[in-house]
Amino acid sequence: MTKTTATAHTNIALIKYWGKKDAQLNLPTTSSLSLTLDKFYTTTTVENSDIDQLIINGQMADPNRVHHFLDGLRTELGDFSPLLISSQNHVPTAAGLASSASAFAALTAATTRHIGLDLPLTTLSRLARRGSGSATRSLFGGFALWQAGTNDQTSYANALPTSNIPISLLVVEISGLQKKISSSDGMLRAMTSPKYEQWVHDANWQITAMQTALQAGDLTQVGQLAENNALAMHALNLSAKDRRFTYFTPQTIQVLDLVKKLRQNGLIAYATLDAGPNVKIITHADQAAYIQAQLHQELPKLRVTIAHPGPGVSYEQ
Ligand code: DP6
Numbered sequence: 496m497t498k499t500t501a502t503a504h505t506n507i508a509l510i511k512y513w514g515k516k517d518a519q520l521n522l523p524t525t526s527s528l529s530l531t532l533d534k535f536y537t538t539t540t541v542e543n544s545d546i547d548q549l550i551i552n553g554q555m556a557d558p559n560r561v562h563h564f565l566d567g568l569r570t571e572l573g574d575f576s577p578l579l580i581s582s583q584n585h586v587p588t589a590a591g592l593a594s595s596a597s598a599f600a601a602l603t604a605a606t607t608r609h610i611g612l613d614l615p616l617t618t619l620s621r622l623a624r625r626g627s628g629s630a631t632r633s634l635f636g637g638f639a640l641w642q643a644g645t646n647d648q649t650s651y652a653n654a655l656p657t658s659n660i661p662i663s664l665l666v667v668e669i670s671g672l673q674k675k676i677s678s679s680d681g682m683l684r685a686m687t688s689p690k691y692e693q694w695v696h697d698a699n700w701q702i703t704a705m706q707t708a709l710q711a712g713d714l715t716q717v718g719q720l721a722e723n724n725a726l727a728m729h730a731l732n733l734s735a736k737d738r739r740f741t742y743f744t745p746q747t748i749q750v751l752d753l754v755k756k757l758r759q760n761g762l763i764a765y766a767t768l769d770a771g772p773n774v775k776i777i778t779h780a781d782q783a784a785y786i787q788a789q790l791h792q793e794l795p796k797l798r799v800t801i802a803h804p805g806p807g808v809s810y811e812q
Contacts (some may be wrong), residue, residue: 497542499609500811503600503633504536505586505593507767507775509721510701512628512641513694513728514686518679521628522606522650524686525698526643528705529632532664533805535586538599541605544579551582551622561602564626568606571622575610587668587798593678593769599626600633604808616807621651628678636807638709640702650705658709660717663783665776668798669746676740678770684738685731694731698724718765718777725767742771746797750774753793757786 506529510704514524547565549558561580570573580602586594589726605625614622616634620641624631632639635654644650676684701724708716732740747768753775757764764779764786778786779795790799 497609498540499542499605500538500540501601501604501608501808502536502538502811503597503604503630503808504531504636504805505535505597506531506629506639507769508631508632508722509578509638509717509767509777510698510705511728511732511769514682515628515679516692518683520647520650521624521631522646523628523643524640525685525695527632527641528655528697529629529639529641529775530662530664531633531636531639531805531807532666532802533732534666534800534802535592535594536805537582537586537594537598537601538811539579539580539582539598539605539608540582540601541578543576545577547577548579549582550580552584560626564599564602565606567625568603568622572607572610572612575606578606578609580605583642592666592668592771592773593629595678596629596633597625599623599630600808602626604634604810608810617651617653619808620653624650634808637804640706652666655706655709658712658786660709660712660714661780662714662717662751662804663778663780664802665778665783665790666802667750667774668800669744669750669772669774676770681732681740681742681770684740685728686735687737688731688734690727690731690734691738694727697727701785705734713752714763714777714779718763718784721767721777722765729768742768744772746794747772747774749794750776750790750797753790757789762786 508529510528512527547562549556638655641652
């Protein structure tokens with residue numbers, strides 16, 4: 496029986512997606528901009544089956560979300576057989592790093608190829624968005640810009656022109672002891688913050704400023720914009736009127752303080768954080784190993800991985 500396999504890498508948003516104007520279609524309130532990473536990815540194989548089934552890292556998983564997603568594809572692309580989906584996540588999900596971006600990008604690519612379609616990346620991006628918003632950007636290598644758009648047809652990502660900015664990202668894994676709040680729920684709550692309108696306003700100019708900084712190869716500006724954007728996102732969570740919350744743990748704060756100290760010592764180090772306690776540090780490729788060593792010295796228990804810009808979606812023949 497024929498199988499089709501695709502690999503997609505995860506991405507970290509430098510300007511975040513944090514709010515939906517349509518929760519069914521994952522239409523975002525703002526555009527967002529990301530860097531795809533080399534170290535973390537998902538490989539997904541699909542084959543025909545009797546019912547839609549999902550196996551993640553060798554274990555049967557709840558197929559509900561995937562089944563709903565595939566039904567959306569069936570409606571748009573024409574009916575196709577139920578699928579057995581086997582996904583191998585090379586993303587440390589247990590440590591709270593998101594895998595939904597790489598997972599839905601790989602699933603969209605594998606499924607459409609499996610049913611004999613060869614769709615442009617922007618169409619794959621649009622379809623992957625319905626599985627998880629951040630998946631919209633994971634089809635592309637390097638930097639990607641997800642244009643918010645106004646409807647299902649116009650909301651998708653594109654690769655940004657290649658930037659040879661010497662960027663590295665240190666992924667600092669902090670295990671979250673607190674109960675997880677999903678991105679979807681977190682966004683809903685954040686949108687009740689009195690600061691939300693300001694967030695949308697700022698994201699609009701930050702998107703343009705980030706592209707300018709990338710083109711100019713200005714890593715300090717890239718880092719500053721990304722850190723400001725991320726901290727503003729987390730400030731929304733803390734100031735939500737509906738069930739305010741935070742993803743930060745005491746260790747998150749420790750790492751943020753260390754990042755500030757590294758900067759005071761003249762290094763390029765800026766932090767960004769997603770829907771969890773882990774910190775990603777943006778730095779110059781030449782400084783990454785030194786910063787990793789500093790982290791190890793001050794916080795020896797934390798695992799730190801150095802990642803670089805990664806590739807777009809690929810297929811196994
Ligand atoms: C903080 O893509 O996980 O990582 O669309 O509900 O699946 P859903 O949300 P998801 O949200 C990611 C949020 C973020 C920022 C970002 O990646 O832009």
